[in-house]
Amino acid sequence: MWSGAKSDATRTVTDRDLKSSGQQLRFSKYRNDRDIELAAGCGDYSRLWFYGYRGTSRKAATVYPKVSQCQDTQAFGTATTGKWDLYSAVCLERHPVVMQSMQEIELKFYNILKKIEYENSLKCDHELRVEREEKQKKSSVENVNADNILMQTAQDFEDSSQEELNNFKFAPRITKFDEENATSTLKRKLDKNLLLLIQQKVGNTYYWIPPQGIRKEGETMRQTAERALQDTCGTEIKVKFYGNAPIGFYKYKYPKKFHEQGICGAKIFYFLAKYVDGNVTNNVKYQWLDDTELEKVLPHGMQKSISQFMVFT
Numbered sequence: 001m002w003s004g005a006k007s008d009a010t011r012t013v014t015d016r017d018l019k020s021s022g023q024q025l026r027f028s029k030y031r032n033d034r035d036i037e038l039a040a041g042c043g044d045y046s047r048l049w050f051y052g053y054r055g056t057s058r059k060a061a062t063v064y065p066k067v068s069q070c071q072d073t074q075a076f077g078t079a080t081t082g083k084w085d086l087y088s089a090v091c092l093e094r095h096p097v098v099m100q101s102m103q104e105i106e107l108k109f110y111n112i113l114k115k116i117e118y119e120n121s122l123k124c125d126h127e128l129r130v131e132r133e134e135k136q137k138k139s140s141v142e143n144v145n146a147d148n149i150l151m152q153t154a155q156d157f158e159d160s161s162q163e164e165l166n167n168f169k170f171a172p173r174i175t176k177f178d179e180e181n182a183t184s185t186l187k188r189k190l191d192k193n194l195l196l197l198i199q200q201k202v203g204n205t206y207y208w209i210p211p212q213g214i215r216k217e218g219e220t221m222r223q224t225a226e227r228a229l230q231d232t233c234g235t236e237i238k239v240k241f242y243g244n245a246p247i248g249f250y251k252y253k254y255p256k257k258f259h260e261q262g263i264c265g266a267k268i269f270y271f272l273a274k275y276v277d278g279n280v281t282n283n284v285k286y287q288w289l290d291d292t293e294l295e296k297v298l299p300h301g302m303q304k305s306i307s308q309f310m311v312f313t
Contacts (some may be wrong), residue, residue: 082264084251088224089212089268090196091247091310092239094275094288097190098173130154183287186275193312194288196275197297198232208287208297210306212268221246225271234281239273247272248309250302270306 102110123131133154177188186194197208213228215221222244229239246269253265280286287297291312295303 082259082262084264085266086215086221086224087212087266087268088215088221088228088246089210089270090225090229090239090273091210091270091306092196092229092273092275093310094186094194094196096192100191101173126154126157183289183293184285186288188288189290192290194290195294195310195312196233196280197287197289197294198280199285200232207299209299209302210270220244221269222271225269225273229273232282232284233286236281237278238276240276242272242274246270248305250305252301270309 173190175187175190177185182188188194196210198211199206200209200212201207202209211229211232213224213231215224216227219227222241226241229237248270249267250270251265251267254263258264287293289297291307291310294306298306
């Protein structure tokens with residue numbers, strides 16, 4: 001800051017003075033001219049705030065042309081920046097229906113824990129019942145009270161339970177849709193996470209991508225995601241969104257002909273949702289795919305981006 005007692009001494013304003021960032025220089029002639037404040041922050045030179053300058057100060061005439069030139073350069077640089085189209089997309093996943101098969105080391109560890117639990121556990125009600133009936137058998141028939149005669153013994157209960165288990169048929173882990181490789185059904189790959197992809201037109205080409213839609217004026221990004229899912233998949237499918245914030249982001253640039261219209265490209269914000277019930281009802285092609293199948297179908301850049309925030313089991 002230029003300060004001091006009143007003096008008629010003059011000083012030449014150099015480029016070094018103008019390039020000093022973060023400072024403000026105040027010039028005063030203490031006669032007829034008002035103050036001229038020069039603030040840093042415009043490239044090499046500082047921006048000029050001129051309050052009531054009458055044109056009588058030579059110092060102001062020296063400073064102002066360079067500052068105005070800097071302002072014009074900065075305005076020209078910001079005028080060329082374009083806009084981006086904002087999209088919301090839905091990563092709709094179906095969680096596993098059955099537990100995954102255990103690996104060899106997992107099975108060994110499970111058996112060890114099961115053995116330790118059995119050795120440290122107390123006797124259950126059925127085991128106590130068996131012991132109680134064994135004591136009754138050893139006692140004399142004369143001492144047995146008719147009121148204590150059981151309608152079903154512990155052995156009868158074990159036999160009926162074993163028969164029920166033998167008649168029960170477990171559902172297959174591998175369905176006929178797995179054998180047919182029918183990707184448009186949820187009754188496949190029951191032990192894995194599946195992600196919904198639809199065939200959607202982007203530009204002049206169709207791609208297999210998560211349901212997406214462009215944001216309309218006045219909508220939040222969450223509302224855009226909900227609307228895009230209904231527009232593409234219908235209203236019968238029931239989902240649950242996880243919060244209002246997106247979990248991922250992907251952007252790409254448009255061809256050069258769109259740059260002339262002031263649009264650089266598209267920015268896609270992905271929202272995570274869980275499948276609850278219902279089916280896709282609109283006339284659209286769709287697939288439910290796991291992580292290995294997604295790598296073959298998704299566009300490379302989009303697949304690389306989605307793999308960073310989607311965890312498949």
